[in-house]
Amino acid sequence: MNNLQRYILLLCLISLTLGCDSDYLEKKPQKSLLVPTTLSDMQAMLDNSRELMNVSPYLNIISDGEFRMLDAGLNGQARAVQNAYVWSSEESATMADWDIPYKQVFYANVVLDGLAKLSHQDSQEEFNRIRADALFFRGLAFFNLVQLFCAPYQQASAEQQLGIPLPVSSDVNLKMPRASLKASYEQVLKDLLEAAPLLENKPLYLTRPSKAAARALLARVYLLMGNYTQALQYAENALELQNALIDYNSVPTQSAISFPLPLNTVNPEVLFYVRANTSFLNNASVFVDSALYNSYAENDLRKKILFTSALKYKGSYVGTANPFQGLSTNELYLIKAECLARADETDLAMNTLDVLLQNRWVSGSYKPLKANNPDHALEIVIYERRKELVARGLWWQDLRRLATDSRFNFKLERTSMGVVHQLAAGDDRYVYKIPLDELAGNPLMQNP
Structure with a gap:
């Protein structure tokens, strides 16, 4: 270093x-x-x-397959972005x-x-x-x-x-x-x-950590470590301090940006404010993956609140073109639901997911989810994680942690400059190379 x-x-x-x-x-x-x-x-x-x-x-937002970029736009990006986009x-x-x-x-x-x-x-x-x-x-x-x-x-x-x-x-x-x-x-x-x-239960500013934020981050860490008992405990402990959800029926669907800046206007779901260091998603050449866009049901308000009809992203909790990568209550409900499914608590997992999703669908149109068994419940939760936590870098983490799970075998594919690029589950390219300027001053062992 x-x-x-x-x-x-x-x-x-x-x-x-x-x-x-x-x-x-x-x-x-x-x-x-x-x-x-x-x-x-x-x-x-x-x-x-x-x-x-x-x-x-x-x-991670560039690499996780949620968004696609036209070749003309990609040509103007920094080399690191180009490499991440095609998993070089x-x-x-x-x-x-x-x-x-x-x-x-x-x-x-x-x-x-x-x-x-x-x-x-x-x-x-x-x-x-x-x-x-x-x-x-x-x-x-x-x-x-x-x-x-x-x-x-x-x-x-x-x-x-x-x-x-x-x-x-x-x-x-x-x-x-x-x-x-x-x-x-x-x-x-x-x-x-x-x-x-x-830490304080609630901070003076959302840019400062709180007890709820620390518990939420611990839940995320334990989830990625496969310690689902601890992940469930910290998700529930965080929700004890803050569990509010936005009713998406109250969010205008025609706005250019769906959510206000949380530092100025209260967003009840935000526990800790972090913005990604990029305005990539605001680039005119970037669009949501069509398969992801089409995965939302007609009465699922997330389709119109997270995206425009032209497939542009507008749903950041940052309230600007920068993606939100902080901590929030909606992620906690999904962590809790997943951990319950993994603990064979099928009904509790679905009930937890219902609390979240009934705030995402057109009023009166949502029907409680049913799962046949814990594996089915887990599949539903992972499917909803992708639709709920768009542009947060969390799908990249999910792709990495689920690579060894035979129930999930995600393979990413995109075409750039006429070349088809693929990224299979568990590929070494899920780990970025350490930059050369760091290795020049500190000869660390490079990643494969």
Whole structure:
């Protein structure tokens, strides 16, 4: 991580100059911005939401097959986007999807190291909250990295599989090797489990983590680890704090953007705000996959609320062209339903799914779902996950984790420049290559 962290060090100075509030900049000279000495300094670093802390990777949205791009549009995209679109194994010189999460880790580590040097007796509550925020952001960044640059988690092989470098200090002179996949997930869980009890039930701003958000993220992590008992527990615990759903009958279907900016207008489903680092879906050459579009029933309002009749996406909970990749209650209902199905609780799984879907269909038209057995229930839940959580990068995670399940054998296919490209379940290309600029400064073992 040596060269990358030096690069981050420079960017941190620039970002803090642009991103922090004016009071902070007035109080601290530029040279000391990287050595925060007060709780307000540290809060300002974590509140750099627009430029960094609430920004997520995006190549998974390009790769997961939910959207297609015309050749003319693809020609104008960056090389990393072109590679992700056709599932190329070519190595990229640089990748924002690697750099941004590690910048977030660096910021979090600067705050955590600074807190360790503070006397916090007079402001214990604020100290604990800021520490919990930093742990949450670091855990989320590590989690996003393993979804892109590591193999899917399998308990039997996780100790032998390569994970990611895990810097837990802001010391830029440390050169970090790749930890095991098991150790990488353990660090994610450690950060989130330590943060959760210290977080507020509801944050002052949606760009700050909350107890509900931490529980929701833990549910997602455990789901991807195949620990369905824990995933169910944390999904239910998060829903105890916030379980509201939007009745889509109240959402205008003719609007250019279906949902308002949640930072200005309350979106009751949003637990934590994150936007993907791209406006790819707003490109005039990008359209929803026709098979996905046609999978919605006529009375399913998601078809008109998530997409235009011209197959353009308009349903981001960000309220702009950027995809939403945060945490929300609708995902929790789906996690809960899936875990119940896997626990052979067929009726409970369907009942949970019904709570969500009756808020998605035209009033009076929805009929409760019926499943013949747990396998059938699970199939229905996975099918609804794809239709509900569009453009969140979660379908890429689902494709990865379901690859070894004989009940699901998804194969992606798309044609670009007259060439048919395919991605079979379990293919090595479900793991992105580490960018070359990182390998130049830190000779990590490259992915296959």
